[in-house]
Amino acid sequence: MERRTFLATAGIGLATAAAGCTSQAASGGSSPTDTDTSDSLSGETDTETETETERMSDLTRIEANDTVERTVGDESLEERGLRNAHHVAFENPTEETHRGTISVLQSDETVFDESVQLEANASVVVSLTDLGTYTARMTIPALDATEAVTVDPSQFTCNVTRTSVSIQDDGTLDSVSLSTRMACTGVVTETAPAGGIASHTLGDDPVAADTGKGIHTLLLRNPSDETWTTRLLVENDAAVAFDGLYTVEPEGTVLLTLSESGTYSLSASVLETETTVTERITAENFDCNRSSTRAVLSSEGELTANTVSTLMGCDVNTNSTNESS
Template sequence: MERRTVLASIGIGMTTAAAGCLSETDATADPGSESESNPESESTPEDDPRSLATQAESAPTTVESGATADRLIGDETLADSGLRKPVQVALTNRASETHTPALVIERNGTTVLEESFELGADAAVHVSLSDLDEFTVRATLPDADQAETVTVGHDQFDCNATTATVAVQDDGTLESSVVSTLMACQGVVTTTIERDETNSTTVGAMPGAGDQESADARHGIVVHNPTAQTWTTHILLDESSDPTFDGVYTLEPGATAEIELAESGEYSLDVTVLETDATEHEHIGATYFDCNTSTTQAELDATGSIELATISTRMACPDGEFSE
């Protein structure tokens, strides 16, 4: 049984909103539960020298009633850059008796967590998906022949606090849900661009601006996929070290993503192909924002690599007409 709930967070800060969401799904235990948890349950699968298969075959990890076991998947790249937050996964036991569910998480088809837990009443397992990717979460209760699957896509990694929960109910069944705050994520775009189509986005547009600088002193960013394969690109843009734009574009063959910078500034651009981890960096200086036409172009190839370059016309601009 699967349901999706969205909670509005108008008028409250993100910390409060996140807490509200997690409380709704029983995904966060009482603050005191951390000190009560089994020390063995605090390790991550990456730190465990045993193979995933060995972990799955061994005795389940015990989580006492009311306690929480934590797991981390990924390198915490979302904490270091961009405008997106990790997605949380919670496996909880809402029944009054102990249950032993198994949890398997796959990342792009590769198993990254496979572990069984002996959960006391109100015990939980919290897993942080700390990198932007696509995940499949599957929980099973072998003795009861119960299974529940939740998928986590790129679009669920945004500025909101999102938790995917699979819970053991009193009757021994499994129930899944995805709960998220509902904040407008300015500068966050996640979309698929169909074959030979173009998607355009403007960053830093000034409503009502009509002067010459606003109209002409702009810089374009173009990411194009000329190959016969679909690629997913992650475009990060910082202005003076502050995240400004965070776009995930799935580019079908011939598709193009266009981003127009409407305000002069010092920008840092990173373009990554998620399937290959290929990354290229470019600095876009304020000198590009003048009467000339300038564009930073990224083109993908059949191996998932990127060729990145900035080009500009070379007209002489009237003094004082454009500011840097």
């Protein structure tokens, strides 16, 4: 069962206790007064003990009331943009000790997997530091309990967000999503519907015609039959002014209008293919009667882009660049 809850606070109190992994020394041995056993029974016991020891050696023990932290990804969200990592937690709020596994998959590939022993009120928190779609699966074999949760790109915002899976007293697993509710200026998550348009203005909206101010537009089109998840970043003076995440359906269009003159770096990237194009515009682009950056998605999820400006009342030569990575 999954619930989604929003907390109107500055944080949700993610535990930051240092990661702890202890080992348990094996103890055993027979007393001289122990009764004799057959060789076959002794061999069977040795095999079972060896198997148990190997399994225990791969188990991370988290002591009561402790939290260990793990990181998945290249921490690209911290390097660029206005969005934060999303945290996935496996928690044991009960008074019993439980052994289980937590795994994280992205594009059907396992990017994290760990077996843990959670003592009372212990937890493990995995931070997803790259924008994407993930599936987190928690399992308690002894309870025959499994819970899977999906984290999609829209859950990466400027807020602190967390999806927790907790062991219940009745032996089941329960999930809940938590988030702070701070206003995310410049962070937009939207769908450009099939045959439709999603628009946003950065700066004054609308721009009065009698002000003499020019505008620059970023137009992203998807003429293909595929749906693509695209991230648009607008940077000005080394700071990110806009971080838009758009699900662009077939024949969908995204229109971003810049109404404040300045020097900007405009980048568009496709999450599914990791394709990126970047265009640079200057204040001179805003002096033209029409200036626009146009990006087009292909059926393979590739991007092409160029910036064009009319020359009427403008000293800017037609600019056409296309940087991809």
